[in-house]
Amino acid sequence: MKITENTDLEIVKAIREGLERTGGYCPCRLERTPENKCMCKEFRDQIKDKDFEGYCHCMLYYKSK
Ligand code: SF4
Numbered sequence: 866m867k868i869t870e871n872t873d874l875e876i877v878k879a880i881r882e883g884l885e886r887t888g889g890y891c892p893c894r895l896e897r898t899p900e901n902k903c904m905c906k907e908f909r910d911q912i913k914d915k916d917f918e919g920y921c922h923c924m925l926y927y928k929s930k
Contacts, residue, residue: 869929870927871920871924871926877925881925884903891903903925905922912928
């Protein structure tokens, strides 16, 4: 299992700017809840799921099996 950043630097830049704007909350979500702090609960659960492979919701990170 490996977590890597998207190789598309434009996406990484846009999401990082979004995270800075929100103070670390997922820029793709409206609710400022602890579950939505990056890395958000959804992605942490996807990391735990041995069958999951793919991007997080914002496409900042990629999990390979
Ligand atoms: S979707 Fe990705 S970038 Fe957004 S909070 Fe979750 S892990 Fe971070």
